[in-house]
Every structure is written in C-alpha cells, then in structure tokens.
Amino acid sequence: MKMKMDVALDTKECWNCPIKHQAVCARCEPDELTRLEEIKYYRNYDAGQPVIWAGDHMEFVASVVTGIASLSQTMEDGRTQMVGLLLPSDFIGRPGRDSAPFDVVAVSDLTICCFRKKPFEELMTTTPHIGQRLLEMTLDELDSAREWMLVLGRKTAREKIASLLAIIARRDATLKKHSPKDGMTFDLPLTREAMADYLGLTLETVSRQISALRKSGIIELDGKRRVVIPSLEKLMNETGDDVDGGLIA
C-alpha cells in the first residue's frame, strides 16, 4: 500500500505548460499567452488583506505569482474552516461561473496575475491544452480536498498537526528543489490560528500539540515559527498515514 499525501500545499506546474514552480512561466510567454498580454494585469495585496469575498461577482480569473493566500468559509457565528491554501502557480477562478464560492485572503504579501474572464474563456476554447491542463489541475485539487477530508473527519489533533507539518515540509523541499530529508528546517507560513482553521481545531490545541511533538522529540523549534525535523520517519509515524518507507505518493 503506497503512502498518500495531500498535494494541496505542493507547488504546481504552470497551468499553460509543464514547468514547475511558476504560475506563468517564461517558456509560455512567446506562444499563446502573448495573445493574453492585453487582458493580463497584476494585483498586489498585503498580508491579511481580503482578495475576494464569497459571492463576489468575478470578472477575472487569476494565478498566484508570489505569496500565499487562503481559501476559506466562515459561518454566521464566526466558526471558520480553511478549505485550501493557494500557492504560487495555483489558479483562482471558475471559467463559466460568475461568482466566487469561497473567501480568498492574503496570508502573506501576495501578487496575483489576473486575466479578464471573457477573453480567457475564449482562449480556452481555441487552445484546448489550456482546458486540459485546467482539468488536470482541478482533478488534483479534488483529490487533495478529499484526502484532507480524512484528516478533518478522522484524525486526532496530534495526527492533524503531524500531517500539516509533513505537508509543509514536503512543499518546502519542493520549493527548494530537493527531496525532503532528515534535519530539514523550514518556517511555518501560518499563525497558530490559521493552522487551527485549516485543521478544524482551536489555536490552543494547535499550540499544545506542537509543544507535545517538541517534547516527544519529533520536532525541534527555533523561535515560534522555525521548525526542524530531525527524523522524517518519526514525523510520518505520527500522521496516522500508511507509510512504507519513502515519500513517494
């Protein structure tokens, strides 16, 4: 049985061609996307700033260029659940729909690349591989969302934290272009509260479980945000996931 890992935090390929780590890669500029120049523009947001409210009329689709955004829903009484993290190269928007289903909020300083929706949709019909790429990305996102449902529905608080750390570790390694390994170090891109909203916990429980993992020697902390993973295998053993040796999905 192979190990499953959520890919929601992985950096994806350019949605226009198979280049990793870029929303719109250099290689694309010479071909189809040049046609988009006139409908393409950039937006910048500060950490914490809302980008889109659920229900907003969307006159654009977009792609994250730098920074992190969260996708989340909030109930009337304030309970909120993060349903996804948007990382560089992730796509924002629904071709064919005119309102946004969820709130998008900048977690860090954020730059997105917007395309006016109508012309983008036209491009999709004339350039089939863009549609195919979007379908593939959407299928990946769907699998990730479903894998996260196991985390939310069935895992303990400790397993949830370990799962999140494992995902961030993996994502971070990908960004740095090497595979995850023992002794790796990274910064948590989220506050305790944001982690809680992602995991369906309270911030106090997140804090306690992180302390517990530290006391168990599963992780080491350098300040509040910097994490060291002495043994990846030990961390994986805490996730509740089926591990069979490697980080191969």
Next chain:
Amino acid sequence: MKMKMDVALDTKECWNCPIKHQAVCARCEPDELTRLEEIKYYRNYDAGQPVIWAGDHMEFVASVVTGIASLSQTMEDGRTQMVGLLLPSDFIGRPGRDSAPFDVVAVSDLTICCFRKKPFEELMTTTPHIGQRLLEMTLDELDSAREWMLVLGRKTAREKIASLLAIIARRDATLKKHSPKDGMTFDLPLTREAMADYLGLTLETVSRQISALRKSGIIELDGKRRVVIPSLEKLMNETGDDVDGGLIA
C-alpha cells in the same frame, strides 16, 4: 448572503449534454456517443460489493447509471472516511491517470456504464465539449468537497446530521422533479454506519442525534429508514448554515 448547500448528492446532468438525471442520455446516443458504442459496456454490482480499490490500475472510465456508490478512504487501523457519494450520472475515473485514488464500493445495487480509457481520451481531444463538461463537473465536485470540509471540521454532531438530511432531502426532491417542501418524505439510502463514515462520527452518535432531532420535532421517523420533514425551515435552522428563506443556492 445566499445559502450554500453541498451539491455532492445532487443528481447531475449527463456529462455529454445538458440533460438532467441521466448518466448518458437518450439525446446523446445519436451523436458523438454512437462512436463510443464499441468501447462501451455495462457492469453490475450487488450492495456492499467493492467496485474499485484505491491504487487499482484503471483501464476504464465510467458513469453511474443506477444505484449509489461510495467513495472512501480507510486508515490502517480501520478508521474510514467517506469522501463522496456517487449517484446516477456521476463520473468515475481520471482521464490521464492510471490508478484510482480512492475505494469505490456499491452502497445499493449498482449499474455503471464503462468506457475503455484510451479511446475515451481520444474522444475527449476530438470532442472539446466533453472535456469542458468534465471540467465543469469536476469544479462542482471540488466546491462540494470543500463545502463538506466545513461540515467535517467545524460543525457539531447535530448540525452534521441536519446537514446530511437537508442534502438528502434536496437530492431526493430533485430526483422526483419537484422542489423540496414541508411534509416531504424520503428513505435514507445509507446505514447509520455509512452516515457516520460520511460525517466523521460514530454510528452511536448518529443514532443518538437522529433520535434527538425526532424528539425535538425536527424530523419524524417511519421505521428506521423513512424520514418525514414536517418543516424544512426548522431543519435548515439546525444545520448551522446561513439560511435566507429558500433552498436557492
């Protein structure tokens, strides 16, 4: 603010044309799909029978014709989380991928219509609207999965049960081709255990909360499975969702 409802349980349109309630509708037969005749075949399963195991090599894609199947994942220690229900017209399979990400199990007696994958993928490239339809369906599923994450991560047991009942009520009304209304009656298509697996609860909690809703007069029971909703509004008030009068999404 409009009310959101999970659409995972809704009956979808034919993936080849915009006709409701049929996986492959009569209208489609004369055009593109006739070309598929030679690659199309049916499979039947009994209630409880596994259809696909996660990791299986998939040489086909398929569409549910009649019956209900569940999509779920199970941890090594037996904890399981249902991540979706597959209803008539729902699509099974991943064009471009060769192994199944989740287990599929027949919940009721089930008939699916299979298409050999290779020729289906070729059809997708030559018939763009099939790809577009698949993208739309996948986006809907993604939204549903994300909405369900709120249920799993943040709702109480009572809210979870009310949410599930509301969804089933809505789905059932759609099947019967009228809108949900006070006094409506339907059969639960799931055992208490399956509901628990869908909601991230134990079967005992499901049973207790159903009893509690009955005692509160939110629902009436006729036997174990048949449910009457005297007031849709009262049920909706128990879901924790933002309701503004109607069942309009």
Next chain:
DNA sequence: GCGCGACTTTGATCAGGATCAAACCGGGAC
C-alpha cells in the same frame, strides 16, 4: 412459527479537545 443475523437504539462511563483565563514573548514605535 422460530431462530438467526444485520442493523439500530439506548445506557454508562471516559477522554480528547474546547473553553475560559492568565501569563509570556518578541518586535516595533516612540
């Protein structure tokens, strides 16, 4: 009818995480 088995209900107790509360830490403005 009887007995069996799958499913469901209900009860008693337990425990994991939420809640309420207070203190702590670190960085930036002044």
Next chain:
DNA sequence: GTCCCGGTTTGATCCTGATCAAAGTCGCGC
C-alpha cells in the same frame, strides 16, 4: 530604554462525542 500589541504558551475546568456494553427491532430462511 519603555510601552504596547499581536501572537503564543500554559493552566484549570467543562462538555461533546467516543467507547464499551447490552438490549431491541426487523426481515428472512427454514
């Protein structure tokens, strides 16, 4: 430096839902 403030940690207690256990219901085959 000091103050302040957002983010974090830790403690005490509570409560929801899990767990363990037993009994009830229904349908079906014999």
